[in-house]
Amino acid sequence: MECPELNLETEEPESNSFDAKRTNTDISYEIESNKRLQVEEESLRNEDKTKSRKPKRKVACFIGYCGTGYHGMQVNNPNRTIEGDLFKAFVNTGAIAEMNSDDPKKSSLNRAARTDKGVHAACNVLSLKLIIDQPNLLERINAALPETIRVWGVSRTLGSFNPRTFCEERIYEYLVPSYVFIPPYPMTHLAQRITKHREIINSKENDDWINGHEYLLYCKDTKSIWSDEKIQQLKKMINTPSISAKNVNEEDEETSNVSSKPHELLEKEKIKQIEQEIRRKYRISSERLQLIRDAFKIFEGSHNFHNFTVGKTFNDKSAYRLIKSFTISEPKLIQNMEWISIKIHGQSFMLHQIRKMIALIILVVRCGTPLSFIPKTFKSTRFNIPKAPGFGLLLERPIFTGYNKRAERMKREILDPSLYEEEIQTFKETYIYHKIFSEESKENLFRSFLNYIDLSTTNDFDYLTLPMEQLTEQLGKNNHILHDEMEYNEIRKKESKNLLAQRNTSGGIREKEKKQRTSTKFYLNNPYIIQWPKISKEDQEIILSGILNIFSFFPNQRKKNKILGKKRNLKDNKDTDYIDRDKEYIGECVDDNISSSQTDKREFTTKYMTLGINETTKLLEMYSKIGIPSSAPSYLRFFDKIDENHLSLLKNNKLANILKIVVICKEDIQHSILYSYFPTLCGVVNEVLSKIEAPDDNSQSGIRLVTLPKGSEQQLSEAAGLKRLAAIGIMKNTPHAEKIIDFIFKKVPPPQIPWLKHPTMFHPTSIIET
Known part of the structure; x- marks a missing residue:
């Protein structure tokens, strides 16, 4: 009996096509399911991380640092800053989680005071959110920092704490060698202009410029400090081989091969050495020290300091600052050089304000300018005031009086830098004071600052040598530095309008009418305007x-x-x-x-x-x-x-x-x-x-x-x-x-x-x- 043949040809293609379609859907389904599994696994991992994540707390960090070699306090990538090194140390010690390590803003980083490039701080305050539930956190943070940056302590704060807004007062210190207050060398351009301008000053109208205590003291010190006898004595000292080699090495390594230089250059080097020796051996008198104290006293109170910063105008209300006190210490002899400490206690300070205030007093005292000139800098007239070197400035400490009262009421920790007074004082003497003294003895930065002023051939500093009335006549009315800022702005507006009119002479009547339009509020003559009572x-x-x-x-x-x-x-x-x-x-x-x-x-x-x-x-x-x-x-x-x-x-x-x-x-x-x-x-x-x-x-x-x-x-x-x-x-x-x-x-x-x-x-x- 024969078996019937099976028709496999018709069945196989149908089954093959069906299997192929099913395989494609299965593959896409498997891919989607794998993706879902990966997402679920990642979410589970994140949940595990969040479960193991430690809580962050808002804290205040008391820090001290030497600003040499840093581009200021605040984070400024790619430059090296104090906050940058601190943030890395917090991340390395686990005080900041890895997920927040890419941006300091995630940790709510703020500071009580920003310091410029090269400026130091004995005690500053940072606020941020840290994981503080760790053993020996402070020791591990300091171990991860360089020796020039220290964290004195970490204190829990209120959640709303911001050191910049809660800081009511700040105390700064500026160290300066006493020789910066001596009169300029008689052969310099500034000294010659002082002598020349005193001859043309009207003695009747400006008696304080001729017979004032400041100018008489200037003449007295000029004769005693820059006398011919002292210069001849120092020349003999410099000509001796031992002293000459020693001074040359201190001044500049390039001058060590003195014999190879021409005679004129050699004489210039000797003159520099003579000037520097006179400055180093100078000891300030009690009379000049009192003059310095009287000059700084004028800054105390609330004034418009628009001349002591950048980017501020006289009409800018934020240019008003309150200075509570200036304290001038007795001079101290350090490394055969006399130094003076100036402490500034104020509410808040603008960019470069302290350095410009220090520079103005240095220039006024050493040029014999009457102290009555200083209040004129608070008015609308603009003056070119240079900045004193920044390496002598340090932040002593911020003060949080209002916050501490609030914290005491709520039974929380107060912010008290005096708890770390011993460590701060040791750090100041070792890393800040020593750095300032050694840097001045090697680099002569204050001498370079004075040379820039003394050798300047411009008229930018003639306000130190002439009264305002004669200075205006001398330089002409077009000099915007000496005139009211509002008048200067009006002149500039008129000039710009004239330029626009010249460019658009071919414009239609409509464009000319637009230019001539003015606001009616300036022309309303209302005799019943209501004004607020004026208070100083x-x-x-x-x-x-x-x-x-x-x-x-x-x-x-x-x-x-x-x-x-x-x-x-x-x-x-x-x-x-x-x-x-x-x-x-x-x-x-x-x-x-x-x-x-x-x-x-x-x-x-x-x-x-x-x-x-x-x-x-x-x-x-x-x-x-x-x-x-x-x-x-x-x-x-x-x-x-x-x-x-x-x-x-x-x-x-x-x-x-x-x-x-x-x-x-x-x-x-x-x-x-x-x-x-x-x-x-x-x-x-x-x-x-x-x-x-x-x-x-x-x-x-x-x-x-x-x-x-x-x-x-x-x-x-x-x-x-x-x-x-x-x-x-x-x-x-x-x-x-x-x-x-x-x-x-x-x-x-x-x-x-x-x-x-x-x-x-x-x-x-x-x-x-x-």
């Missing part, structure tokens, strides 16, 4: 310190108290007469209806102060309503009649604690709409109170409106324990405020509202009348 910067600082002193006597409060149920009265009792509500805002004018228990519960600021713009505004508005009769329409003037109910309320209480001072942090508020109405409102209240106050109170009648300098809002907020505090109202009988109130009434004029002085020029109108 010095008086503002005194007022600020006085207000902070008031807060120091009383505990801080963080919650606004309801003033005798203020919100309840305003919301629930809307029909209540406004006279009853005014009792809540008239300060200490306590009515019989108010119980003693309610009065005792009110805190200090509720009794004697209003905190914030809203509270202060409401109190001023209630005072202004005193002048409006209850039956009068709202649009009528309120100075003709006084509401008897309010008047009796005030007189019965004998004006026990009426509002006297309104303080506004105007510079710290961004939008003018938040404070522009205060002059008008205070002027209205001032008119009302002047009509009802007793005649014996004329010395302190009305109220005063005070503006505080920039940065005051933060200080007041910290003193009051509030997040923000931009306005304060101070009552008459506020404890510990008598002196500051008297000072304000003497220094601050009352708010002037011109349209209130001419009431007959105005009359009420309405829509019906028109």
